[in-house]
Amino acid sequence: MRRFLAIVVGALVLLVAPTAAAAPPTLRALAARHDIRIGTAVDMSALAADPVYRRQVGSEFSTVTAENVMKWEVLEPQRGQYDWSAADRLMAFARQHGQAVRGHVLVWHSQLPAWLTAGSFSSDQLRQILRKHIFDTVGHFKGRIWQWDVVNEAFNEDGTLRDTIWLEKLGPGYIADAFRWAHEADPSAKLFYNDYNIEDVNAKSDAVYQLVKTLRAQGVPVEGVGMQAHETVDYTPTTMRQNMQRFQRLGLDTAVTEADVRMVMPPDAAKLGAQADVYRSMLSDCLATDRCISFTVWGFTDKYSWVPGTFEGQGAANLLDETFTPKPAYDAVRATLAAKEHRG
Numbered sequence: 523m524r525r526f527l528a529i530v531v532g533a534l535v536l537l538v539a540p541t542a543a544a545a546p547p548t549l550r551a552l553a554a555r556h557d558i559r560i561g562t563a564v565d566m567s568a569l570a571a572d573p574v575y576r577r578q579v580g581s582e583f584s585t586v587t588a589e590n591v592m593k594w595e596v597l598e599p600q601r602g603q604y605d606w607s608a609a610d611r612l613m614a615f616a617r618q619h620g621q622a623v624r625g626h627v628l629v630w631h632s633q634l635p636a637w638l639t640a641g642s643f644s645s646d647q648l649r650q651i652l653r654k655h656i657f658d659t660v661g662h663f664k665g666r667i668w669q670w671d672v673v674n675e676a677f678n679e680d681g682t683l684r685d686t687i688w689l690e691k692l693g694p695g696y697i698a699d700a701f702r703w704a705h706e707a708d709p710s711a712k713l714f715y716n717d718y719n720i721e722d723v724n725a726k727s728d729a730v731y732q733l734v735k736t737l738r739a740q741g742v743p744v745e746g747v748g749m750q751a752h753e754t755v756d757y758t759p760t761t762m763r764q765n766m767q768r769f770q771r772l773g774l775d776t777a778v779t780e781a782d783v784r785m786v787m788p789p790d791a792a793k794l795g796a797q798a799d800v801y802r803s804m805l806s807d808c809l810a811t812d813r814c815i816s817f818t819v820w821g822f823t824d825k826y827s828w829v830p831g832t833f834e835g836q837g838a839a840n841l842l843d844e845t846f847t848p849k850p851a852y853d854a855v856r857a858t859l860a861a862k863e864h865r866g
């Protein structure tokens with residue numbers, strides 16, 4: 523009987539094997555096994571013009587972030603005149619593909635409309651302008667955003683508050699106000715503080731820790747900390763797990779929100795190997811932390827990366843090269859997700 527069963531099972535395996543072999547699981551399917559979402563920033567021009575890009579965004583990722591089109595300068599280029607069109611296209615795409623959306627970004631010092639930065643508003647006026655921006659934007663997408671980056675990059679490297687238009691005119695209380703307004707506008711969105719160079723335990727992440735701890739103690743609805751994770755091949759964060767876990771102990775979610783790992787051009791085998799190690803290490807830290815709920819890369823192909831435009835002579839920061847060919851970093855991410863990881 524056993525022998526008969528083995529033959530039947532063997533025959534069935536032969537019948538189904540070709541189909542199974544033809545479709546290896548996508549990154550998003552592998553990530554789902556760990557109960558996290560894997561995401562990418564989306565360049566809306568590429569999404570419209572490049573069918574390969576479009577197909578891969580749709581198939582490989584379970585969460586998307588607008589690289590630029592939910593920023594204030596894009597949403598309200600003239601005061602009072604909103605342009606939701608590009609952001610709405612991303613929302614529609616995400617819906618079609620069963621993807622959760624990270625909203626990026628409500629309060630930041632960069633990519634603000636000229637009417638705002640050039641206008642000489644009083645503190646009261648500016649406070650009303652910020653309040654309206656948050657209510658209008660969060661309200662527009664109400665019920666459809668998974669995580670909002672409410673406040674982005676508010677700290678300097680030494681842990682002092684960054685000198686921005688918001689700090690200067692509104693004082694440090696703008697941070698708590700922004701979270702309260704965002705929560706009022708959409709109680710269902712998870713509200714994040716987001717920053718770079720806070721992957722490790724350091725002066726800047728200590729300041730973020732103190733901020734969110736204080737806010738939570740005051741009942742301010744901050745629910746997560748986003749670690750951008752713009753890295754270089756020369757350095758792997760060493761205390762990221764420990765750092766994520768201290769935020770977890772405060773009752774907060776964490777997320778890797780903008781991962782990329784740049785190198786001095788041109789790439790070679792050693793640099794690509796080092797790059798794979800950095801991605802692998804950060805993803806493993808996230809997987810090892812129960813409340814790390816998503817791992818988002820800031821673009822997945824070198825074809826559309828912000829890096830060369832900002833860091834002269836550097837690039838190749840993404841998982842796929844400019845022809846969409848997987849690099850060792852892609853294989854590392856896939857293997858890390860495919861391995862049985864333990865969370866906790």
Ligand code: G3I
Binds near residue numbers: 632633750780828
């Ligand atoms: O919108 C104009 C367009 O009209 C013009 O034709 C074009 C010509 O260069 O420029 C366009 O604006 C550019 C914009 O991206 C949209 O493509 C800006 O010059 C360019 O500076 C801007 O760069 C973005 C950058 O944020 C601005 O700070 C990058 O694409 C985007 O990847 C980057 O993302 C940030 C996150 O939001 C926050 N964390 C850091 C991360 C990397 O800097």
